[in-house]
Amino acid sequence: MKIKLFKLTFSLFLLFFTISCKPVSEFLEPINYIEEIKKKEVISPNYNNNTETNLETLIYDFFKNYYDDITKSDIVWEEKAEMDNGKLIRASYKGAYVDIKAIKDNKIINIEVDKLEFKDIYGNKYNITNLPIKKLKENSTVEPPVTIPPIKEETKVEEIKESPTNSKENYTYGEVIDGRYKGTDFIQAVKNANSIETYEDLKEKFYLLMEDMYVTKDKITYYYLYDIVSKLAEKANTNIPVRDDLRVEGKKMYYVVLFPKDYTVNTPYWVEFEIFQKRFDDGIELRTAHVRCAIDNVEYKDWEAIAAIYR
Structure with a gap:
């Protein structure tokens, strides 16, 4: 009887210790890593004249290079893996994706901007410093409207x-x-x-x-x-x-x-x-x-x- 009572007391002690090491808010309202990182402000040298924007918009514009009809709601966000101090988040659409390391610092979720990994539909990988944001030509349908390119001087062709x-x-x-x-x-x-x-x-x-x-x-x-x-x-x-x-x-x-x-x-x-x-x-x-x-x-x-x- 004493042994059973000891085991019960020890188990309750471990449970109390575990709970006391975590903020109560994590049990009442788990942290939504994905929604937190979407709002994070980032800057890429190749994006919009080095203007600050949120991560969700930057990723959307990156995918827009290759998928003309994509909307923000089309992007798939998922938690790919647990890390010691956070989670690995992936935003993807068809053949392209972006991997984001979301780091937890007490109640704040930060991202390692310099470790963002962008992969395009060709398998090429980029980081925040060399991110290609290209404006695609407006000819995504067989019928007009279409884009007519400027005529270059063609002397001595x-x-x-x-x-x-x-x-x-x-x-x-x-x-x-x-x-x-x-x-x-x-x-x-x-x-x-x-x-x-x-x-x-x-x-x-x-x-x-x-x-x-x-x-x-x-x-x-x-x-x-x-x-x-x-x-x-x-x-x-x-x-x-x-x-x-x-x-x-x-x-x-x-x-x-x-x-x-x-x-x-x-x-x-x-x-x-x-x-x-x-x-x-x-x-x-x-x-x-x-x-x-x-x-x-x-x-x-x-x-x-x-x-x-x-x-």
């Missing part, structure tokens, strides 16, 4: 041909300024890339050039490549990291974006752009020659591909 000056020994790298590549030959540069660092640097330059790339049938309706990829991503609806790749065959370059269904070779959704380049007095522009895609393992080409993606 010529298609670039391979020549001895484009060899590895004579090649000089350039930068992208105002939508044009200020270098010798962009496609040859990709072909000559002999290290991961060089290839990734050229891919970043390609992303900048891609902002102004489009296909058009009648010079009235324009379909921008970023928007085409975004539309296909919505159809693919995968949580597996998206893969993309640049390759060169002859004088043409090919950019392919793959939307895997799982971690095997199963890739029922993909899009590939055949690209050539034009030289102007002030640089090189990339142009789209053909488009191919697969939607649920059914392949389409050119305008059939565009129609299937936007259907």
